[in-house]
Amino acid sequence: DSGVTQTPKHLITATGQRVTLRCSPRSGDLSVYWYQQSLDQGLQFLIHYYNGEERAKGNILERFSAQQFPDLHSELNLSSLELGDSALYFCASSVGGGPDISGYTFGSGTRLTVV
Amino acid sequence: GQNIDQPTEMTATEGAIVQINCTYQTSGFNGLFWYQQHAGEAPTFLSYNVLDGLEEKGRFSSFLSRSKGYSYLLLKELQMKDSASYLCAVRGDNYGQNFVFGPGTRLSVLP
Secondary structure, three states, rough: OOOOEEEEOOEEEEEHHHHHHHOOOOOOOOEEEEEEEEOOOOOOOEEEEEOOOOEEOOOOOEEEEEEOOOOOOOOEEEOOHHHHOOEEEEEEEEOOOEEEEOOOOHHHHHHHHEE | EEEEEEEOEEEEEEOOOEEEEEEEEEOOOOEEEEEEOOOOOOOOOEEEOOOOEEEEEEEEEEEEEOOEEEEEEEOOOOHHOOOEEEEEEEEEOHHHHHHEEOEEEEEEEEE
């Protein structure tokens, strides 16, 4: 157990629907990062929050949004889902505003399947 | 821009040694990380290099040459459980804003 908790582990939904993925960072970590990993693809950075504020955006679609709450958990909202959104979505956390000397700590991921 | 290259796939035999290379071009440099990722699982941290040279950790070692924009991960005494993807990641300028993962190298260890 890495200490980063992601729910749900699996999600199957239909095209056009909206889903919310949840992440609780490791205790003491202020940063949360979201990544998308499609089949046989690398990790694509989506967005970074630090202590409740958005710090950086990667290649995140306009249909996707995220937020970090006062208790530091984060939610990634995916709407108007398309088949191509099927992927593993990872959340990672770190103490500061970037990777420390052990990088990021990743959660076990949410596998989203859009049918 | 930022670019990280790794071989897509490699195959090696149980008990052997394998070297996985990573070349990078990034805006600034503040460290290079290696992660291991088994299929469908989360990446797990293996090593961190910020200065030139070799860092050894048991069966795994990582090397960095900043002047060449080059790193490698060396895996010794390969075991079947080492079959996984190995991701190189570089921390560039602005720390969190520039932490870029390479495409990963899928290693298959054969008996």
